């Protein structure tokens with residue numbers, strides 16, 4: 008029916024068109040009846056299609072997608088691997104002078120990331136002219152308004168569509184092939200306008216590694232529908248869904264590739280294509296918007312969103328909407344590459360059931376309600392197809408491209424204005440600069456943060472002399488600073504000042520604002536344990552300085568000719584890099600601070616005797632640590648500093664969190680084994696294999712950790728002939744992903760620690776130790792009345808003598824996100840009543856909150872205690888009580904609290920959203936307990952959050968390198984610590 012109507016329409020039209028360019032003089036196009044009829048067949052309602060996508064023309068010169076792929080784009084039950092998609096794009100380029108393709112960089116697993124550029128043949132032949140214009144507009148230093156207007160008149164905006172960063176969202180890489188074909192070949196005025204006034208950029212898949220794994224799994228399942236099928240376990244090489252949460256540190260290859268490409272082309276718009284929300288959500292967001300954004304950026308989001316939705320609605324599309332999803336606050340998405348670089352960054356969420364499947368779509372009332380921002384909502388129930396998804400995505404993107412082509416001068420002008428506002432920041436809204444003092448005690452972490460800024464293309468300068476300026480570390484009081492020569496200066500009169508200011512500043516998210524979508528605080532100096540001094544007076548820009556060329560490196564090497572060398576402890580993770588680089592060289596650590604040669608060395612200072620000075624120097628230069636020659640070995644207690652064998656544990660359902668641990672470890676070149684939770688129970692002697700076992704936040708509940716994935720028959724995750732990419736080197740494979748840690752695994756972990764291993768458990772995974780009896784004095788509780796979604800919190804090192812704290816100053820800012828809290832008691836575990844109420848203060852009963860309860864039919868507790876003592880005093884009774892025993896091992900020393908949040912609830916928040924601060928003030932965040940011969944260290948924070956928390960890395964690495972001597976510096980055993988869980 009639909010088909011006949013459409014084709015009868017066509018017959019009356021002149022559809023043969025001669026393309027205008029010499030290169031395509033002999034090319035003709037005519038309706039592709041076969042392709043068109045297939046589109047109409049695969050579309051389930053005309054309301055899910057538009058006049059842009061309900062047909063295709065065939066060119067006599069350029070092959071449409073179906074001839075190359077063997078199926079139309081959006082055909083049911085078929086997905087294409089990345090090589091095939093990129094090969095089709097390359098063929099387009101070989102057949103059309105309007106198309107060029109580039110390899111813009113290799114992924115972690117070595118796959119090409121492709122950039123397809125499409126415009127008129129004339130423009131494509133002169134691309135350098137247009138990138139030259141956008142480069143000038145991108146840095147308008149010294150560019151007059153008139154000169155800028157002349158460039159805007161000659162220039163063309165670049166619109167970059169980026170497919171599938173989230174690999175299970177499979178439609179966009181297919182869609183972009185058809186879109187590329189249309190833009191390259193369609194002779195209608197709509198496409199002529201796009202080719203004449205705009206340059207289209209396409210990256211078919213942003214996450215190329217995950218694309219292949221997803222397609223292999225999908226196609227395998229189609230061929231073997233009865234086999235049990237795992238979900239996509241590793242999307243990219245590291246962090247699954249979080250590959251779109253790398254905007255702050257650009258630690259993943261795909262982020263670096265996008266950022267580098269951005270600098271070469273200076274696109275005007277970047278458009279990320281996602282699939283999760285029905286049917287087509289066009290991003291503008293609810294706000295609160297990121298406070299560093301140029302208002303022009305936000306205006307353009309809104310203008311463009313309404314343009315796209317309006318054009319879809321005009322075509323009768325239902326379920327196209329904007330506004331009510333995502334906030335626009337955190338700059339941690341891939342969109343940050345656009346936002347903070349004066350580019351319009353936007354995204355779509357469109358809808359698919361599963362890959363290229365069709366089926367009945369049933370939506371919740373929340374998804375189908377009529378709202379002011381969704382006057383034509385999606386349907387509660389409808390038969391949905393992969394082609395519907397293609398139609399809506401492709402039409403939306405084409406309308407958006409048409410909008411930018413039509414208003415090309417407006418969008419280029421906005422790009423120029425945002426760039427101009429960025430270089431004006433220093434003298435208008437400020438601050439003028441951030442200064443990184445040359446005498447920061449942690450030059451390794453300082454270099455690390457400066458490298459992050461460099462990856463973001465922020466220019467760094469270096470003061471050639473000493474200078475003074477009034478300034479403040481965000482969140483602290485302003486004071487007069489004396490900066491030594493060599494201090495780094497991040498000038499905020501540069502094109503990417505917004506990026507620097509957003510990373511280094513302090514942010515406040517009001518509880519009255521709409522619900523946050525992701526982390527709410529991220530102050531990078533604080534998370535990195537680096538001094539970043541914000542200076543407001545623009546005079547700082549006149550300080551003599553030179554631009555830093557090349558990557559900032561931490562200073563390293565050995566100074567002084569000696570047989571004994573020292574590395575002063577400074578909580579810099581570079582020390583661990585150095586330790587592992589010389590894994591077989593004996594090293595010791597001073598348990599106390601000492602003075603020598605007129606200099607004070609911190610507790611934790613590394614001492615190396617009688618080693619080759621040249622070998623030490625080479626390793627110290629590479630790792631970025633400074634070795635100082637000593638005349639003698641200091642007379643303080645010492646123990647060995649070890650390079651232990653570390654296991655990082657993952658589960659088989661979500662690899663995002665452990666992925667970030669791997670990102671940081673790999674970046675620091677720290678060796679580790681990557682071990683599955685369900686394998687731990689099968690390793691008979693864990694202790695002989697590992698010294699340290701690291702449990703990243705794998706799962707939210709102990710039950711989830713213990714039970715893992717369920718299923719009736721084995722679910723393999725391993726390479727096969729038709730799935731050769733499931734487990735490349737560095738990832739894991741197994742004949743069966745079912746099961747979790749299990750009771751056997753729990754027992755083996757207990758034995759591992761009892762035999763002298765170190766278990767480090769993070770966040771919800773603390774339950775593996777704390778809820779299973781391995782830490783009798785430490786329990787967990789869920790915070791109540793607390794809202795702290797991904798914040799930067801102020802903490803203090805409360806046990807500076809602990810090896811875990813070596814090199815730290817008393818103040819430390821940490822990442823916290825409302826996870827379980829640690830309660831410490833002296834009398835073993837109390838009864839945890841309904842709702843996890845153990846240690847929550849008194850129970851409901853008689854009296855007031857401070858008076859003792861009266862239990863019916865029995866005397867009071869104190870009367871019963873006195874009676875039981877007989878003639879003994881309480882003190883005498885305590886003395887003759889044997890140490891409590893656990894699992895046959897002797898009870899250890901009381902738990903040691905290494906880090907606590909600050910006492911005053913009003914001081915806890917540095918950045919983000921926090922309500923209920925009383926609940927977490929003064930709460931232990933890092934606690935060490937003894938179990939048998941070994942130790943357990945619990946983290947209520949996440950010390951490896953998205954490679955952003957460099958300041959916390961050393962807490963974990965110190966624990967690991969000192970794992971045999973974590974009792975060093977412990978206070979003599981007195982009354983055990985009792986913690987008031989209410990925090991007051």
Ligand SMILES: [Zn+2]
Nearest residue numbers: 173176281282
């Ligand atoms: Zn997504």
